[in-house]
Amino acid sequence: MPEIQPTIVERGEQLYAFIRGSVRMDAFAAIADRLPELIDWLTGRGAEFAGPPFFRFNSIDMDAESEVEAGIPVVSMPEPEGDIGIAVLPAGRYVTVTHVGHPDQLFGVIQAVREWAEREGMEWDMTVVDGVERWAGRLESYLTDPRVEPDMSKWEVELAFRLAD
Numbered sequence: 001m002p003e004i005q006p007t008i009v010e011r012g013e014q015l016y017a018f019i020r021g022s023v024r025m026d027a028f029a030a031i032a033d034r035l036p037e038l039i040d041w042l043t044g045r046g047a048e049f050a051g052p053p054f055f056r057f058n059s060i061d062m063d064a065e066s067e068v069e070a071g072i073p074v075v076s077m078p079e080p081e082g083d084i085g086i087a088v089l090p091a092g093r094y095v096t097v098t099h100v101g102h103p104d105q106l107f108g109v110i111q112a113v114r115e116w117a118e119r120e121g122m123e124w125d126m127t128v129v130d131g132v133e134r135w136a137g138r139l140e141s142y143l144t145d146p147r148v149e150p151d152m153s154k155w156e157v158e159l160a161f162r163l164a165d
Helices: 035-044 103-120
Strands: 007-011 014-024 054-060 065-073 084-089 092-100 126-129 132-135 138-142 156-162
Touching: 014 035, 014 054, 035 065, 065 084, 092 103, 103 156
Parallel strands: none
Antiparallel strands: 007 092, 014 065, 014 084, 054 065, 054 132, 054 138, 092 156, 126 132, 138 156
8 A cells, every 4th residue: 555644725715617538437538638739728717726636526436437527627718619518616625635656546546545544533525326426526636747747656636525514
């Protein structure tokens, strides 16, 4: 298990633009590869970014398809069109941890965070329905710009899991 140092932070609501997809985890590139399209669309409309790009996991089914959004926090949003939507990340308390390394290592980090939270008596803002996890707020934010650092083993990724109120 990787060594982790989780932090609990209070976050306000955050407006964001997204492209949503239903993907199997072994075919995650189908949604991940749409981030540049979203960035280009927002940039072309003069939208001001309010943070790093992220993936929001609305539902997770490791044996089938999960509902995932490729998102960008924005200050204000142009009128959505086509596959591009707008939503608000919920305010609340989040457990966060930053991982430095290849994104393939995130499964181990996520497991370590879950075990830590269980030991600490934390309760997620998540329900399980028919074996599928439905999250109010579960994010992977990519703090490293791949155009600046193409070596994925040096990337910084912040995981954030919303706690139940």
